[in-house]
Amino acid sequence: MPSTPLTLASDRFHPLRAGGIEVDTAPRRLSEYSYDASNYRVSPVAVVFPRSVDEVVAVARFASAEHIPLVSRGGGTSMAGNAVGAGIVLDFSRYLHAIHSIDLTAQTAVVDSGVILSTLQREVAAVSGGTLTFAPDPSSRTRATIGGAIGNDACGNHSVRHGRTSDHVLALDLVTAAGIRLTATRTALTATDETDAAARALAATLTAGLRQLAADHLGEFRLELGRIARQVSGYHLSHLLPEHGFDVARALVGSEGTCAIVVAATVQLVPQPQAALLLSLGYDDVVDAARDVPTILEFSPAAIEGIDEAIVQTMQARRGADSVQGLPAGKAWLYVDIDGDDPVAVAAQGEKLLARLRENGRLLAGRAVPDLAERASLWRVREDGAGLSARLASGGESWPGWEDSAVAPKKLADYLEDFRRLMAQFDLTGVIYGHFGAGCMHVRLTFDLRSASGRQIMDDFTRAAAELVVRHGGSISGEHGDGRSRSAMLPIMYSPAMMAAFARFKALWDPQQLLNPGSIVDPEPTLAHLTLAETPNRVWRTSFDLTPVGQHGSNSGLDSFSHAVQGCVGIGRCRSDVGGVMCPSYRATGDEKDSTRGRARVLQDMIRGARTVKEGWRSEEVREALDLCLSCKACSSDCPAGVDMATYKSEFFDNYYEGRLRPISHYSLGWLPRWLKLTGLMAPLVNLVLGSTLGTLIARLGGVTTQRRLPHFHAASAWKKMLPPTTSTAPADVVLFIDTFTRGFRPDVAGSAQRVLQSAGKTVECSAEVCCGLTWISTGQLSTARRLLRNAAQVLDDGTDRLIVVLEPSCAAALRKDLPELVPTDAARRVSQRIRSFAGAVTELAADGWRPDWAGGQAPASVTVQAHCHEYSVFGANAQKAALTAVGVGEVREATGCCGVAGNFGFEQAHFDLSMIVAEQALAPALRALPPQQAVLTDGFSCHMQVQQLDPARQTHHLAQLLDPTRLPKDTK
Template sequence: MKTVDSNTPGNAPGAGRAADGRPEPDLDELRAAGIDVDSSSRRRSEYSYDASNYRVPPLAVVFPRTAEDVAVVARFAHTRSLPLTSRGGGTSMAGNAIGTGLVLDFSRHMHGIRGLDRRQNSIVAEAGVVITALQDHVERATAGALTFAPDPSSKSRATIGGAVGNDACGNHSVRYGRTSDHVLELQLVTAEGYRLTAGPRGVAATDPQDGAAVAAALGITAALSRLAGEYLAPFRLDLGTIPRQVSGYHLAELLPENHFNVARALVGSEGTCVIVISATLRLVPKPARALLLCLGYPDVVEAARDVPDILGFNPAAIEGIDDAIVKTMQYRRGADSVRGLPAGNAFLYVDLDGEDADDVAAQADALLAALRRNGRIRDAKVVPDPGERASLWRVREDGAGLAARLYSGEGNSGGGNSGGESWPGWEDSAVAVDRLADYLSDFRDLLQAYALQGVLYGHFGAGCMHVRITFDLRSDEGRGVFDRFVRAAAELVVRHGGSLSGEHGDGRARSALLPVMYSPVIMESFRVFKAIWDPANLLNPGSVVEPAPITADLALAGIPERQWRTSFELAPAATAPEGLDPFVHAVQGCIGVGRCRSSSGGVMCPSFRATSDEKDSTRGRARVLQDMVRSSPTVAQGWKSEDVREALDLCLSCKACATDCPVGVDMATYKSEFFDHFYTGRFRPRSHYALGWLPRWLKLTGRIAPLVNAVMAGPAGRLLAQAAGLTTHRAFPKFAGGTDWQRGITGQHRTADPAVKGSRTPPADVVLCVDSFTRGFRPEVAGAAQRVLASAGRTAECTADACCGLTWISTGQLGTARKLLARAAATLDDGSDRPIIVLEPSCAAALKKDLPDLVRTDQARRVARRVRSFAAAVSELAADGWRPVWPGGAAPQAVTVQTHCHEYSVFGERSQQAALRAVGITDIREATGCCGVAGNFGFETEHYEISMKVAEQALLPALAATPPTTPVLTDGFSCLMQVAKLEPNRNPYHLAQLLDPEPTVQSSQQMR
């Protein structure tokens, strides 16, 4: 077994020893018991991080399937004095989900839900259940009558175990409080391996026949009773003073007036006392009617001053965001990604609900009247549209990621915006609501005193504020400022009667600061409570009690200064700290919020959704890359790292992460860059030559298409596919002749011909770029597109001479890709600003995004600015007043559309929907997700199975719900091939074919 590397350079453990110096145990004993244990260097890199500032490499990662598995692991660890850390979604911002020993990942297998009790309004959920999955289960089972209330912003990937560990709250905590308010019982395993159940009256053995567990339960209950009696007065005076007092242990729950509620006392203990296996949870009624009111203010302080008055109207939520976060969302995902905002520099979302819609509306009117009398509000908007509400909540839920690297064009509440890096560390303080405005005002002064900047957002209705701050965690000087600032901030929040943590817990980030908030007596009670449960200090050691300094184990410390030569001009480079390598800055963009681990919403990350393995998430890949650039012993080979290659293997290069990731991590680009270096001087996979060189092969097949099609349709075709590393489970498309694309072009077109360019003939209105995929496999689309443009009064200059190099980019052959893109730029840069309309979305995206990033010339940037996808061009035509001439006189009643991932990422997630709505189609079913083929990925033998699992996420259900007579749009050739595999009798369309005023002109190939 390889040794676990230390976070401190020059302090690596010796052979056969873990990071803390203990001898490494033989993990084969666990494997022999049927427990899934992974101690590979790649896996340890993935789990060295959570969403905090810290990095702690574990010895190994365990993926338990049952409660008994956990008990076995606990006993194994106890007998060897081995630390144990519980982990759910790995989204802890305080460093609660990383540790030196064994990390228990509950999210992989332990997601059972059972025991829905309508009489008691309760349910039992295992620790690995994702919160949204539980909410969906409950709402389906109760026909929308009940739900699980806590809804933290990370609810689409955070687990019940994590919510219990941190006492998570969420956007609607004004109404529903914290997770502890909804916990009835906890089923747990102790550090010694006993299975117990904690409830409102004490602790009992989960199995009454287990004598040792019964004795342990009796002893723990007695010790907790003595603790509560000894510290009765301090618990009453110092704990539970504000609703969001999450820091420390919730020992006030042990008081007689709280019925000695051991279960709730354990909520928020951050995995330091017990290992939570499952929880019995209280469910709440779901209101029948809800209305979102969005309020605009000059700044967050003025917004906070109105919160006490808003609370008088019994809202379900009062959430706040800064305009800088909104601007970053719009920059990252397009101007229409945030809709429904009023005027202002800071905003409050006020959620009102009830059983009667008229009553809720009247409540909103009364609230607005009261706020206008206060005179602080700048503007307000009632948001009834579900799409607008969803866009607003998404920008709030992505606040942590968006604030990490803000759009550099706008200011923020910290007094300007560097556009650089922002980090957690003091992101979770809370005060009483009536002191919130004064606290925020003083906090902004504190930021200014330390020359730091930060964007404030969060749970205004509960007095809990989130902020990411421009700490410099890379230098000794910067870490010193970090240390001094957070200590001053702790003193500030305590002066305002508040809590260091209002939701995220203390962890490695704040535990050392607890003596600022609590008296020595309370701190001693915490130590006693921890020792009752975990006398050997094996469970998540270093959190809450006996913590390390807050500057220990920082992930950005000790990274060697090295230049990583790249072909791409990486987008974050412009905002990288001075002297920091752009590639290092880019891959360190992942801050661990884990949106890539969501099972619904957006497109990212299709491979994780197929495997549920951290390795196959954008975050998992980024963490391995981050270990690579720090020259960690686990990933020491740099560009030749097999760990990184393995982590990137199932990346579909869909580019969705570049849009869906709140920080804009562009894993497709990093994969291409890495593969370019990794395979230099090595033989590549055979598919890289077969599909990576596809445009070259198309020049040959275009001359002998009938012969090639005949060969590929027979037994020889299977042999050729196998020899090329391609799956035989997917039929190859028919190859078109080299000039077939020209047959459907009418006499109104102009060709890209030097003679034409030099003539006096007026130039065409647009350039129609016929890409390799269209030319080689869908030639009929070119004529359809030209006829659509002609129907809109646009003449088109058609060219098939510009190759975007996409297949070389996706396989990491960047030298060739750059040459082809440079030629394309020279071909298309004609001195005009005419739109360049590209029919294949992935090729359009390559010319729009990859061309300027790889070629890096003014010519490349000029051409990129002109590029449009066909859908984007249709929206522009419609905006100018054009409407299509529909065959039969009417638009299709409904359309199902598979938006290509690259179009989604580069041209906007609503590009296809916007085009269809612009031409009068409103009944649109969108398969929101990757089709699974993704260029070469779905054709490769080793990836075929995953590609089909990806298709099952969105495309297959959408097709199943689409009647045979309803058109299915697949502008992307990859999407077309997946539909052909899933439903061979389906006849998908390109948008140009759907809008074609003369559909009978299309070739028989499309209609076959």
Template sequence: MLETRTGTSLLGELAKAGIPADSSPRRRAEYAYDASNYRVEPLAVVFPRTVEDVVAAVAACRETGTPLISRGGGTSMAGNAVGPGLVLDFSRHMDRIGAVDEAAGTVDVEPGVVLAALSREVERITDGRQTFAPDPSSKNRATVGGAIGNDACGNHSVRYGRTSDHVSEIDLVTSDGVRLTATETGLRATDPSDHQSAARAADLSASLRQLAQENLGALRRELGQIPRQVSGYHLENLLPEKRFNVARAVVGSEGTWAVVVGARMKLVPKPASALLVCLGYEDVVDAARDIPTILEFSPAAVEGTDEAIVATMRHRRGPDSVLGLPEGRAWLFVDLDGDDAASVRAQAERLVARLRENGRLVDGQPVPDPTERASLWRVREDGAGLSSRLASGGESWPGWEDSAVAPERLADYLADLRELLAEHELTGVMYGHFGAGCMHIRITYDLRTEEGREVFRKFTRRAAELVVRHGGSLSGEHGDGRARSELLPLMYSQEVMAAFARCRGLWDPAGLLNPGSMTDPDPIDSHLALEGVPEREWRTSFDLRPAASTAQTPSPHTDPWVHAVQGCIGVGRCRADGGGVMCPSYRATRDEKDSTRGRARVLQEMVRGARTVEEGWKSEEVREVLDLCLACKACSTDCPAGVDMATYKSEFFDHYYRGRVRPLSHFSLGWLPRWLKVTGRLPGLVNAVLATPLGKVAAAAGGLTTKRALPRFAGAGEWRREVDDAGIRPAGAVRPVGGADGADSVVLFVDTFTRGFRPEVAGAAARVLAGAGEAVECSADACCGLTWISTGQLGTAKRLLSQAAEELDDGTDRPIVVVEPSCAAALRKDLPELVPTDQAKRVAARVRSFAAHVADRVATGWEPAPAKPVPEQAVLQTHCHEYSVFGAAAQRSALKAAGVREVVDANGCCGVAGNFGFEAQHYDVSMQVAENALAPALRATGRDVAVLTDGFSCARQVDQLDSSRPGLHLAQILDPGTAGPPQLPTSQTAMSESPTKEAEELL
């Protein structure tokens, strides 16, 4: 039984109140971190569903003397979402949006509401007339409660200010158990009939008024001096001229005064027209010097980034991931808005002309294209993750990432700060809210060594002194937390610091709420997550060493496995409510353990050898968090820090199951290429048996679900006949066909899935390539080992990949075009990591997915010529591995070139993901994942709309969801030689079809 310091069981008190609490080692590992440098292991985690649950949890903490920490999306970079007691995670259940009062311009919300979801819902209800303004870069996973906690701002704070500018009332639960509502003019009992709360409201109001009266001069002189003065408590709002605005004073108190359980937030009108202007500069200081001129044009946003972040985005997500940038090495994104597009465009032209007169602008241009605009904003919004591990090498960390000064002093401050960085031999990656004078600067500290931590401490103190000399704030957005609270006396007088401490005591006399920050803080270098990780060798099959040409291990003693799993810095994009593909299991379950971040945090505890996760490769906690990982690889692209959980899962399972009995599906599905050699000899008999009740028995015996339709197995020679019909000899034929003399030559790799299940796609692919004027040679004598990789059987996978490299390394640089995208991804990415030889690297560099290769041909002017009319509309289900390794745009560009007029992006994982969706224990989650994007896209379109599924697993899910329109491979749509409509083999269920004669004879 977990015991608190009083000797009374916290869990016992919670159980008596009927509040479920999770104190498992795995759960405590997940919640020991936020997005900061800090790690503090909690006692337990509660996911409250109602205000009554919160009241009961607070009572249990009060009874046992247990600290309590409020948490939303867990994206705090200052360490104010971790603590040593009970964590209340509001994001899972208390996320309801209440009434929207358009006339009053307010909306009722619970604390777990995601900011982006709130904005969308308000815009939907008001037909786009109003919106919720605060939009920090983490808006698609950060919550209202968290925004209230640290007074979050966002990209458009130049126009709309901070969260404190948008709060009307806040409902609170205090540590002594009363329910209060903070308003713009005072404090009242949430329930007027609750006499205890009413009395507490009156007493607290009187005490707060007295505190303000006794400190009038100091509060007026020191607080509220610049737009982004977030550090400390906002006690200036208690002054008479502020009308005793307790609601605004509560904002930014970082959960140290009371627990936020609801709020009424203010809405703003949404502009009718907006235009992004992108400005290029030689460096960030030059850009900052133009801020006063830009502010004269009343922009809604002035954001900035530098070349290091842009280069990393392109390195990680491809050259097309950043569009619309003018010349320069640092850029400002200026959002202008107004009543009509013409006036906004004219304003943009005047702005660029004026900046050219200043003489610092390298180049500038409006960005009207929505795709380019979205790509630029994503660069800015992913800045924290992208800067953590740059393409140029090394790591950077928060700690001094959001200081702020008056906008007119920003350039001088940045110039001085660069000198300070150089003095300490540090590099700062700079981006942020230039228009508001708030800079996000991630710095190359070495927090793994004692010497590096000493540099961190000395530099941070010097930086605090510097920003104060410039009249600025230690924090301009993220709050003080564990990162800066110790340094507040450098910014504020003893009088103000005493007022802070006194105010906190009035609200929380027992000192239970979020200890370690604001007043009586822990040192900034205590509880650092990278401290105390033992040095040891973790032998891995994957080569996880950073590429020598692009990065370096931060310390010569840091093991590559440790370095890899520590890549997660907690920004939480894997918890985003939309956009991208990751993390499909989290979107289905809303459980932190099923997010990429949750998994990474447990892996980080594993390499610490912490008592939460201490069994290394045999850790049950790690196996549990990896269980619902679909190995979709999307995190390797969508995660700004490049976390590749599919690889980590494969590596861990390889070790975990050594000497243990594996799940049956690891043999039935993991060994699928071997079984296909058997089924290929008797396909008719196998298919007939699977159409009988014996099919269900066979599926169950192999650990497979009996709820999913089973595919038709192809004969061993079917794919050969297909490519022969296309005029191409398989198996390494040296006779190139289909191209004229001197035409480009390609190797068409017919993978195991295509040979075993979709042989007709091989022929279609061969005809498309030949029709593109390419000499085509076919190869089908190798296996990429994908099924062994995904089930963590890496010895076999390495052997098969070595054989594939030997087979495909023919001394040329011809593209190797792979029909199945998951196999293409395995050859492109997994091959050089599992077989780190020059031969493997040569082969991997030549590999293309079919869609990516076709898109390249389209880009050079080739126009597809399908034999039959292409559909006017298509639902596009991009395979996750295609998306992560080759990009998301290939199929769309090919379909457009072929004449498909409207492409509906399913834009998410289908839910099958290789073996995952076929495994009995994962079927339900698989279907939940389909509801993220694919299933709604199918329901929203008619049966005459084609469905593009290059991935075999995606095709299986489409067939499961809507068997009336089978998923098609891009090659089938583009096929120049197909006489009839392209068809996929009919799937079979073991439950519905009658036994054939062949099956009856067998029975």
């Protein structure tokens, strides 16, 4: 263990910095890297972002000389606490992510350890024409790295067919704790550079030591290791046995960075089946599902994955009822992948399996799912399981700690029966999901980690659970590794002789005990460094009502803001570069500080009063972390745990700037509705001035970028002139909310919307008297926002249940979500439930049988749409597509991603460059792929302005304009 105190003088890392190595010791950075996806928090002394193997060598030699621990980190998604430590954290994901070669003949790839798994899979598919892939596919593959998969010996959904990462590793390029480069293969350990005499000598010494270790423990290695397919706990020393060819590479896989630093790997690729079919099977409970696993395995499936009803209910509550499609009746479900090269044969095999399962008598319902969209929806439920189960729709929360046990599949049902009895004995409930086909269960349990008694129950339970799984011949870890969660329990699973062999293996590689101390060998107690054990019981006064679901009116004593920001459990989906919208700033910068997770971790340190973030609401570290948050709100739906960073940012800014001068843009853009009242009185003059040199000066003084096209202002009464005449005096069927943006910038949309609603047989009442407070919310001026929303609730709560249709999606989202949270009254909640975005209203009208009167008699064959992020997050990812499909549009192309403007963000001078980088993630490429004459649908004003910035000649339309019976744009056909 290190002999030097882990406190830093400002120049301690000067030798590394002088060599050009990126070393960050800023308090904010240390907060971000104090956590992974586990229950633990350990603050490092520095974070290093190596750009080359030579830099890794330099850091290792420095750390060895200074006796500082080293922790290797990839995506930081470890649930066992093996990606945090009190030394230097090496983040390989930021720069060391090159794919050096893909050899189609040998079916191999050579990659850096920081390569994201899904990135490798995409590249292999592109090069091979979809015939090859890298097999391990854990649910975290869109942000987990090769190095992390090697560290944990990760498996994934298709491990029934393809096994563990260790089954696909051919060679590992290593840097030892002393900074020497070695290469481990399936048969040897050699110097990476044969001209390096020190490396050759060390390789020879280690080889002799490892061979002697195996010779001394032949019996233990053969009897205690490799008993089941998912025995990941401890070191995989059976690979050193003579019958396994002295496979040093595989012996190191699963060593959790405790023996050597993996900088690159040569991996085996596997053929990709050309036909696949998903079977969705419903059961009464998970035990019944587990009893059918042996039968399913007889049919050689590629995957058998399972979930329970708690995860499904949470997904539907968070993302809408249509977010889960294709599940048959049941309370627990299995997903079975059948694959092959002949689609007909695959389908026939699926039918045979269904028939066999019906004969068994446990299956409630089952169906084949050939539709790709349905399959993607189902797999997303399974892959988001860890996050969805962390914060359930019922209001409860669950934690890892015993989320990775494994038994032989034939013993799974009996194990689950005993395990549920053990949970009942400890008065715990759990959310059960995982790799049923491999016997590996990911169970998150309702531990109370905030109280000493609850933490003791966790410790007692996990030890009892370890004894239980060992009685069933299983492993305490099946793919997540032992880490800080389970290393202390290894003596329950292994003999003293085996534990001594583990310690000897570690000492051979790392005699100074500097590499990821605390995992596998010489661990600290399981209860040490628990995150929630050190959170002060402080009440943070907030404007938003962030009380957890099911806690209103209770005396739980749980501070709502603390609970909200602790919703981030480190799953890291915000670090993905594919799927959904979250997190646009991270996708632009690749910096952990700009991810939803990074921001949440800094906020968590704020509520802890950690030494890294001490000033509470006045914390400069938190302000810096939140600076590049676009407030797009995508995380509130894309994050499996439902983290709503836009709300937390608004709350923080409201407190941070109390009594302080704000950025000028908070007054110019944040007060936009007020300024529009003035500009509406003299719109022609305003437009003339803003188009001049004086306008440029005004924009610069107002903190507004001069690089962006400014909108055209309209007279205050312009929208009224656009409305069709009406003679009805009876109460209207629908309230059409004319928002500030529509009134000030797009008044013709109001007229189109009213004509569309009237064409559907609805009488319309327009409301333009109130404001949703959006611009004040996004800039954290919540007292004004609350006053405006309280007034909105009073005006709109008219004693009816009429739909309130809002034209601007961001305003609709504010009235649906922010209104009841900022004004927690019955009136506000009633109004909130009546709010519809225009797309949502169109979908409901179409469901009632209405169809638009298309010019020419038919709908456009294709429409390209940029959905507003707030509509995406609050009303569902498919809101626009559902509306267009419902009215008969043949093809809906979606530029799925944030446009980059996001309200005031993209208009601010300091954020313009980033907003344009964000636009390149989806919108800009979509525009370049369109014919010049084809219009784009942009209901959101921000999206409309970004399209105008990127492609000034491009026409944009609101959905209301597309459906307007008096003007069908020709260019949308």
